[in-house]
Amino acid sequence: MPLQIPHPNSPRHLYRHLLREATYLPLLCRPWITERIQARFRDCNEKPDPKPYIKDAHHYLRYLRSANTGHVNRMLRLCYLATGRVGKRRRILGRTELASSPPSNSDKLEERVALIKDPPREPDWLDNWSVGKIMAVAASQIQQQGKNLPFSMRRTIDPKRVIPKENCFGRPLTAKLVRNKLKKHWVATLRQLLPPMPRGEWEQLGTIARGEADAQYYQMPPRRKVAQPLLIDDSTRKSTWTDFVTKPIRALERGNSRKMKSLSGREDEDPRGHGRPIGVKVLSRRRLRRILYVGVWQASPTIEENPRSGKWSVTWGNSERPLARPKKKHLQFFQGIDKTGAPI
Template identity: 55%
Template sequence: MPLQIPHPNTPLHLYRHLLREASYLPPLCRPWIASRIQTRYRDCQHTKDPKHYVKEAHHYLRYLRSANTGHVDRLLHLCYLATGRVGKRRRQLATLFLSKRPPENTASLESDAPSNDRPSKGPSKTPVPTLHEKSSPEAAEEGRGPDWLDNWAVDKLHAVAASQVEHQGGDWPQAMRRSYDPKRALPTENAFGRPFPKKVARNKLKRHYASVLKQLLPPLPQGEWDRLRDLANGAEGTENEMTVPPRRVVARPMSEEPRDRDPEDWDWGWDWVQYVTKPVRAVERKNSRKMKSLTGEPDQDPRGQGRPIGVRLMRSRKIRRGIYGRVFELANTMTQNPRSGKWTVTWGSSERKLSKPTATDLGIFQGVDNSGKLVAPA
């Protein structure tokens, strides 16, 4: 069992164990998880007090070991992280595909730049114009300074949010509310029936789009979406990516425990002090069905407490349908119509193909046609 490997003591040894566990993950999430481990280790390598990071790394090592033993929910969460459905890569994809594009040529740059002849609608004391302010004509027209909302393409946000509301399910990791349109979600007047000041209205609009971005599932690159589609549908050439690499043999000590020693000096592996000073439920919690996949503790009772909760045998069929197919249903890609300029969002859907019947199964249906009616004997 891989979970019976003891936890390392030094940070470098812990780093090697994390990379070793990442090498046993499915090919869909293996590169991203390995790169995140390397990045996080290099960021925390020269900290003065690394106790917090070491404790956190031990937690993620147990998490990876539990996923490699077949815990479906944890393995699915790692695939969500790798495909940008949750976590850091989701924010990176949102910035890459949902932000405004820079001007492609000089003509578009000059058309976007605000004119100096246009009178300012804001107060007389305005901040010094910057390069970012010159590339934001909306801020100049409204007489305000630029903010972070000027960097996002609102039409793309509306297209992805509307499509996500239509296709999302109740068990999605990010569920979009139906009130994504600010014209319907935000009030236009205060409690006294007066319109909001421009700054207050702008702050409400920014808070609304901040909540929309937290719930949004950004589109994937077209090549990555096509590869995920082939994995979910079991296309030709993806058989090698449906299997998890075998785990290497655990190293064992060169010599066994000598039996000529005094029995009082033997390590029986049972800490009776824990049972005296703590409740039994707290001591044996790590042996429960819920925690067994994380701790890897064997049952002291020969009858055992049963199979760990949430752990399945990850064969190629389970990986394709339960992992790749589930991730592909949450993956989307976005294209723009060159004539109308509208954005079209396409979501993935896995194809469930029926397996071919065997000769024994075909014998059950002898003497009937495709509709189930008896065939008259010839």
């Protein structure tokens, strides 16, 4: 059943509605979404023309209400936002987890300075990123293709195979042009890259995906009852007789469709209704874990460096669970055989 909650009129009332909807989200994405609502409201509070931001806020309010109603794809995207698979936190994780570590001794510092001086050039943003980490995560992400990742990685990540050695006249490229092409190549790679997560956060996400975390991660907070207005103002109705004269019926009835019902929150005027909204399910404990948390964990890598070889090892979340041990009533079917299935 879609929510019959009127949209607020004032920006402050809209801000309160957004914060209220954030309290109904699962615990995995609730803190990050709440922090982003507060940060965006502070950033847009002093804008000279707040109309476009208010329009976007109404869209996000409908999005949150649809996700809380049970729209799986929208709730999954909110979990992606909170874990850094898409959105602002993805860029934050990329800058922190894929950044080049500071030189540990004077020899490594001299090597880094030598790379800038030969050939001589000015330092740029690529010097702050670890190319080895990026190539390791990108190569591992290519092997994970086809597992419902939010991004698909390009097949060619080696810059030696992308950047040509000669121009169209058969002359070698200048050092500045090679550097610009190299930066353009890594920009295209970073746009499709899923940044690794810190080891502690990755392990906690795995615990949640396996169903071993606290019970609060698998419960949807109960919703308060919707307050009913004492007075009904006919002027606030969305459709008037002029709309039916000047607009096509398909535009007026679009919000009543099964696809848009969870966003619009409208009820069908036909007593038989149009059926259940598309993509909306009851988010039980089982569905929260299997549909949302496992999918997020599969799209989350973590990276470690081998202290001996210096190579980077990338590990992705795995949804495979060990087989449960048989119960006592099932053991009778396994009598007379060993663990490998051979007769004793």
